[in-house]
Structure formats: C-alpha cells, structure tokens
Amino acid sequence: MIINTQLENKGNLFPGKVLSFYQDVDKIYFKTENGVILQITIIRGSVIRFRYATDNNFENDFSYAISNEGARGYSKLEVGDYENHYKIKTKKIVIEISKSDLRTSIFDISGKVICNDDWGFHWEQSYEYGGNIVKMSKSAPQGECYYGLGDKATHLNLKGKRFENWATDQYAFGKDQDPLYKSVPFYIGMYEERAYGIFFDNTFKTFFDFCNERRNVTSFWAHGGEMNYYFFYGPDMQDVITRYTDLTGKPELPPLWALGYHQCKWSYYPESKVREITQKFRELQIPCDAIYLDIDYMDGFRCFTWNKDYFPDPKKMVSELEEDGFKTVVIIDPGIKVDDDYWVYKEALDKDYFCKRADGPYMRGKVWPGECYFPDFTNPEVRKWWSGLFKEIIDDIGVKGVWNDMNEPAVMEVPSKTFPNDVRHNYDGNFCSHRKAHNIYGTQMARATYEGVKKYAYPKRPFIITRSAYSGAQRYTSSWTGDNVASWEHLWIANIQAQRMSMSGMSFTGSDIGGFAEHPTGELYTRWIQLGVFHPFCRTHSSGDHGNQEPWTFGEEVIEVTKKYVELRYQLLPYLYTMFWEYAEYGIPMLKPLVLFDQYDLQTHYRTDEFIFGNQILVCPVQESNSKGRRMYIPRGNWYNYWTKEYITGGMERWVDADIDIIPMFIKEGALIPKYPVQQYVGEKEIKVLKLEAYFKLGAKEVSKVYEDAQDGYDYMKGRYSLRTFTVTGKEKEVIIQQHKDGTFITEYDTIEFEFIGLPFTIKEVEVDNVIVDLRSVQSSENDTILGIPKDFKEIHVIG
Structure with missing residues (x-):
C-alpha cells in the first residue's frame, strides 16, 4: 500500500477496499469504498470481461468491435467469499479478487498462475x-513473450517494446x-507454454508497454473511456486467437476471384492504358483476376464520378474487361469535395451528414480533391446513405470491388495528419469527440461500403x-499494410505484418508487392512476389512515380519467375479457399507464425521469417539480395522439400538452397495438398480433375480437408x-485413405487424382471401397505413383 500512496501523490488513483459484491446471472459486481465498481x-468458461467504473457510474455499454454472432454461455460458474478475497470459478479458470484493493489474479484449474495484476486498475x-x-x-514473469497488436512494423515478439494505437497515415513508414x-x-x-489474450476494447488513443518501462510489468492505458478488457485463456495460442476472432466477428467467404492475383498502380488511366495492361497479362499468360483504378478514374477526384475524358464509357469497359476475366476494383476515399455542383456533396450537405467542429462549422480539410468535408460514418443514417451511393458503380457499371483509402482519416498539410480532437461524431447515438471516434472511423467507412457493395x-x-x-473490421473487409517502400527491409516488414495480422x-x-514508394530491382520484386503469393491478399501496387511495376518491366527472367509463382497460387486455390473456410467458420488464422504452429518448442518463440501457410505448407522467404539460399528453422516433425521432394526431420536450423527462382517450401508429412489446373483467371476452365499431392507418412492418421462451393x-x-x-x-506396404463428405454441392470433376510422394514401395494393387480394381484403369501411364479414383469413394487401399 506504500506504493499506492506514492503513486496517488503523482496523480494516480487506485480502488479502495471492497465493501460489497453481488451476482446478477453471468455478471458479478464488486463495489469499493471510493466509488470504483468492477463488473466481471x-x-x-475461458472468455471473461473485466469492466471498471469510477464514481459509481458506468458509461453506456456500446462497442463497434463486438459481434452479436459470437458464442456465449458456460457450463460452470461458482462465486465464493473468502477472508481476504473473492473467488470466481469456471470450468476453465479461477479468478481471485483481492478485498483490499480489487487486484485480480487468474489461475488455470490446476492452480498455476496465468495472469496477475501488478498495480492493477x-x-x-x-x-x-x-x-x-x-x-x-x-x-510479467521473466520469460513471458507477447504477440499481436495487428499492424506493427517490428519484431514478431513484442517483449521490451512500447506501442501507440492511433490510426495514422504513414507514407513510406520505416x-x-x-x-x-x-x-x-x-x-x-x-x-511456460500457456497462452492467454487481452483485448482492450477502447477506441481512444491507447498504449501498450511490454516490459519497456518496468522490466517485470506489462501495462496498457487509454486517454479516455473505460478500462474495459476481455481476457481469453488457451492454453493453446490458436484457441486464444479463435476465441478473440469469435468475439469480434468472423468474415463471410470472399468470392474465389478475390483470392487470385491482383494488379494495381497509382494510376492506370486512360482506358487505353488499362486495356494495354490487361492484354499484356493475357498475352504473357500470367494469371490475374483483378485490375484496380486509383483516384485518377474520377472527375477531379470526386468520389462516385468518372472522368469522361479518360473513361468515356465505363460500363462498356468494365463489361469487356470482365469478358476477359478481369474484375474491376475502384478506390473510394472519405473526403467529399466542397463543390455546389457536385451531387454527393449537395446530398450530404442537405441531410447534414458531414462531421462538424465543436462550435458548429463543418470539419474542413484538404485531401486529393482539394477542400473537403467528411461524412460521419459513426452515424447509422450516414452509413445507410453512403451504402446507397454504390448503386451506379456496382449495379449499373458492374464494378466488382471497392478499395477504401485515406480513411484513418487522413488530412493533408496539417501536423496531426488527421481531424482535430474537437470534431464531433454521432457514434450510433453515443455522441462523442474525435478522440473516441478516430480509431474506428475507417472501419465504419468500410462497413458502410461493405453494406452498399x-x-x-x-x-x-x-x-x-x-x-x-x-x-x-474483419467482418466487413480485407486489408493491406499501407504505403510501404521498395526495399529489402520492407520485404522483411511485410512478412511479419501479414503474420501478425x-x-x-x-x-x-x-x-x-514490390513496394509502393520507390522502385524495386528485378531481384527484389522477384523475392517479393514469391512471398506475396503466400499472403491471403495478393496484389502488386506501386506509386508509379519511380517507374512501372508490372512483372514484364523487369525483363524475361522476372516474367518467368512471376509466372511460375502466380501459377502456383492458382494451382493452390482449393488449398487457400479451404484455409479461408476454416478462418470464416472457426476463426483459425490463415497464416501461422512458427510460435503459433508449435508454441511448445522454445525455438519458435523468437522466429520471424518462417510461417505456415494454412496447416501444412511451411514457407520461408529469401530476404537478402544476391542470395543463393538461406538458413531457416524447420519446425519439429518430418517434412518434404516441395521442390526436391527430399524428406527431412525438423526441430533444427538448416541451410536451404534457394536460387532466384526458388522460395524455400516444405510440406508436412501425411498432408494431402489439393490443386486445380492453372487458369488465367478464376472460372476460366472447367475443373475436370481435383489433384491431391499425397506426402507419405508412416504411422498415425493425418487429416486433410478440401472445401469447395460455387466460388461466389x-x-x-x-x-x-x-x-x-x-x-x-501410412504403413510399410500400404496407404489407407478414408473420405467423409459433407454438403450438397456437386463438383464439376468426377475424378480425384492422387500423386503419391515419398512412397516406400511400388504400387502393386489398389482397392476402392472393398473392391480390387484393375491397376491399369486407375494408374497414370506417365507416372505409376499417380492414381485416378472416382471422387466419391469412401476408402481406398494402395498396396505394395
């Protein structure tokens, strides 16, 4: 208590002695002598909310982040009153609340500490x-590690660092x-290999300190609002993440074309340039599904307009691009030009939909169109109006996607790069200043855009x-990491950012891909495309100020390597789509840093470069120039080198050869990797065969899944x-594959083609659903380890 007294003298206030507590179904309240209330x-059973009020008063309970569709409920809840503390017990954890100062301690069921308050609230x-x-x-006990916080351009493990959350336009960040x-x-x-999570649901400017200021203390704080956080217990890290994702919301499946390769630049115009770019992709047979139009497609950068000099007939152009397999994606920014002849401006002005300053005038700021006003996307009426603005672009013209930029919100030529603090927002009826609304402004714009599209x-x-x-925001939108730089350092940053997100x-x-600012060398672009095809969102984008950044601008070698890897992405689309289904259905991360893949291996806790793509493919980008290979850590277990088919044992660091056309890739033994034939765009070809690369594993059963639907x-x-x-x-002389099928969708193909890799025997007999089949009828004439089996089999035995 001496510490508390010293801190109070510095302006910090602490909860006093607990006077009473009571339970209201799933909520337990603790009241202190100085007006603090803790609501738990x-x-x-493993997800607990902690909410603190001062002056005996909670704010209105409202959050943009929490999904209404998340799982709720528990099987056990006991509340006990002891001499020095209260105890709350669920099936998963035990919480103790000190009667003297409201500090909490959380234990697992066996009594091991998971998370303790230091000073607490x-x-x-x-x-x-x-x-x-x-x-x-x-x-923060010695040895504790920290991960997460979304888009931070730093080491994957956050130990020893301090961070600020305030959405900021950081061009060419470092x-x-x-x-x-x-x-x-x-x-x-x-x-000690037990993972937990904390979500501090506070939209004010927030800070996180992971043992930076005090060696054994982790802290977080906000410049307003309530101390309101959710605690998630694993002990597996993936369970922490899936529970957090369930609470904040899971996405719908995207159309499959959105998982293809996309091409973008600031800016492709006029129409002839757009057609030149798309035709070149088809001529070189580099697969591509989407072409982006940046701000120059608009009339004077006015949102929801077209520059008729550049794009005289956008509907015709978009339609013809689609016939050639290209979906058109257009940019829409929040700034609406102040212009009495501009219909969007006039509508919003008439309806009083723009953000205002504290004393009444509209928030005016300079962005690309010049002087702009900004819609208040925290107003549900404004979101509804905004969603209606997409009718012409989407319904009439046929644009298939929308790209929201500058929505931090960004304002030019002011030191803060954004709105002043005194701007007022509706906040869905919880009226507030920009201090509270700033961090969710972009998400609410994306939400309104999503609802319109x-x-x-x-x-x-x-x-x-x-x-x-x-x-x-994942409920509504995909994302990219902003205005990066064409440098090797930024290739390293991009790798970590995608893992952390x-x-x-x-x-x-x-x-x-390739970097937005400045211009990459052909080698850097090659290494970046190799990494980018293993990110869920895959797009080349550049500022254009320093030269063009299409694959063919770097020469023949880069064209060939780009084609090789983009084709690989299209082959892996059923694998990638299944990853996305697991993410949408269960909240399972699509990329897994090694610590998430195997948190029980201490060697993974500080690894940054290697990651697992889905569940079964290990990827490690080459991130230095003039490299012919690199050292990388192979996780525990046994793996196959994708390129050489070499079988290796993990749990160690090793050198891997990687010339300019190779990114180190390894497949987990026992995996079945689904592949489609190469297409120039999603839907170009009828899928006549589903190929499954079967990587032999001796021993225990391994499970692989393939999810498919109509793709849109x-x-x-x-x-x-x-x-x-x-x-x-897998056995020494036999492989048994059992199939269970759910769903009513009938796939185009009738045959599943198994290619067995690493088989320790020659195939002599095949049995399908208890019937021995003629080996010649199912075996490929070109490769005797490839078998074509009717797709709806229940069990096959491949016998040596």
Missing part, C-alpha cells in the same frame, strides 16, 4: 478533456515506426479492402458446399 462478465482524471485516463498493469494505419488493441501473452452485388459476394481498421484476427491481409454467391450458407475430409494412414 462470464462470456464463456488505476486512473487519473483528465483535466484537459474531462473523464479519466484509465490504466491497467499486469505482472521499421519500428509507430503508430501506423490500424488500431488492433489485442495481444497474446505466453508464459453487398446490397448491389447480390446475389454475388462483396469484396472490400481498407487501409485503416479497428478490431472487428493473422494472429490478430485479420487474416485477409497482404502488402503492396450465398448458396453455401444453405448447405450447397462440398467438404471432403480425408484421413490418411
């Missing part, structure tokens, strides 16, 4: 703005620069991409999908 809500009054600066500090475009106040802690694209699925985001519930993310539309929600679950058992 049991969301699930404390606060100071904000004289400048009113309300409180709310703070929480937790004990390594360790903070803050960036997104605010994701969720982190994962891990100690979904409405007018129906019965097809919408595709949205946003630069700024807050927790929960996956760990933070936002898997559908990628970087600007919503019939999959009515059961029209195909989910094939394969269980593989």
